Amino acid sequence: MTDSPLPAPLAVLVVDDEAPARERLRDVLGDVAAEQPNRVVGLAANGIEALSMLGGGGVDLILTDIRMPAMDGIELARHVARLDPAPAVIFTTAYDEYAVRAFELAAVDYLLKPVRAVRLAEALAKARRLRPPADEILRRIAPSVRSHFSVSERGRILLVPVADVLFLKAEQKYVVARTRDREYLLDESLVQLEEEFPGQFLRIHRNCLIAPRRVKGVARATTGEDGEAHWVVLLEGLAEQLPVSRRQWPQVKDALGV
Structure with a gap:
C-alpha cells in the first residue's frame, strides 16, 4: 500500500x-511543512503592506494578526x-475567550497566540477548503x-482612504465614491455604508x-422647468453642487449648524 501523495504547497x-x-510563525510553518506543504511568499507588518503584495496573485492563504496599525486584520480580510x-484568511489572535467565541459562532478560523505546530497544521489542512469569510x-x-x-x-x-471621500452617491447597482481627483465604483449598498x-x-x-x-457652505438654487428653489451643498474642491431633498433638509440643517 502506497502513501497518499502530499498536496501542493500552499503559498x-x-x-x-x-x-x-x-x-516565529514562519518558523512554525517550516516545522509543519513536511506534514502540510507550504511556502512563505511574503511577510507584511499591516494590512496595507499585505494588499500591496497581492497584486500579482499567487497567494493561497493569509495568516494575519487582528490588532495592527494602519489597517487591522479584519479590514484586510474584507478587502x-x-x-x-480570493485567498483563504485565518486570523492569529490573542483575544480573550469572549472574543474567540464570536469567531467560533461566525465560523471564521483563527489561531490563538502563541501558535502551536499541531494547531497550525490543522488550520493549513482546513485552509485548502476554506472560503473567505463573508463581509457581513x-x-x-x-x-x-x-x-x-x-x-x-x-x-x-x-x-481609497475614507477620509479622502467627499460624497457617496448610489447609481444603479453601484455606489460612486468621489474624491478631489476622481470617481471610484464601490460594489456596496449606500444604506450599509450609512450604517457603518x-x-x-x-x-x-x-x-x-x-x-x-x-x-x-450651502446655497439656494433653482432647477427644472418650474424654477422651484431648493438647497444645495457646496463641498471643498468640488464644482458640483449636490441637491438636498426637502425630507432631509431639517436634519442636514441641524447637522451642519446652518
Whole structure:
C-alpha cells in the first residue's frame, strides 16, 4: 500500500505588526511543512503592506494578526474578499475567550497566540477548503470601522482612504465614491455604508451621502422647468453642487449648524 501523495504547497502570506511574531510563525510553518506543504511568499507588518503584495496573485492563504496599525486584520480580510480568486484568511489572535467565541459562532478560523505546530497544521489542512469569510460576518466582529474603501481593478485591489471621500452617491447597482481627483465604483449598498460610518457621512438625499467635514457652505438654487428653489451643498474642491431633498433638509440643517 502506497502513501497518499502530499498536496501542493500552499503559498502563505504572513501579516503581523511585530517582527518576532512574523518570524516565529514562519518558523512554525517550516516545522509543519513536511506534514502540510507550504511556502512563505511574503511577510507584511499591516494590512496595507499585505494588499500591496497581492497584486500579482499567487497567494493561497493569509495568516494575519487582528490588532495592527494602519489597517487591522479584519479590514484586510474584507478587502481580500473582493479578489477573484480570493485567498483563504485565518486570523492569529490573542483575544480573550469572549472574543474567540464570536469567531467560533461566525465560523471564521483563527489561531490563538502563541501558535502551536499541531494547531497550525490543522488550520493549513482546513485552509485548502476554506472560503473567505463573508463581509457581513467580518463587519459583525470588526474591532473598528474601515479606514479604506476598496475597488477591484484589473485583478488588484485599489485602496481609497475614507477620509479622502467627499460624497457617496448610489447609481444603479453601484455606489460612486468621489474624491478631489476622481470617481471610484464601490460594489456596496449606500444604506450599509450609512450604517457603518454614522459619524463620517451625512445623508442629504435618498441617493447621496456627504462628508460633513468637507462642506464649505450651502446655497439656494433653482432647477427644472418650474424654477422651484431648493438647497444645495457646496463641498471643498468640488464644482458640483449636490441637491438636498426637502425630507432631509431639517436634519442636514441641524447637522451642519446652518
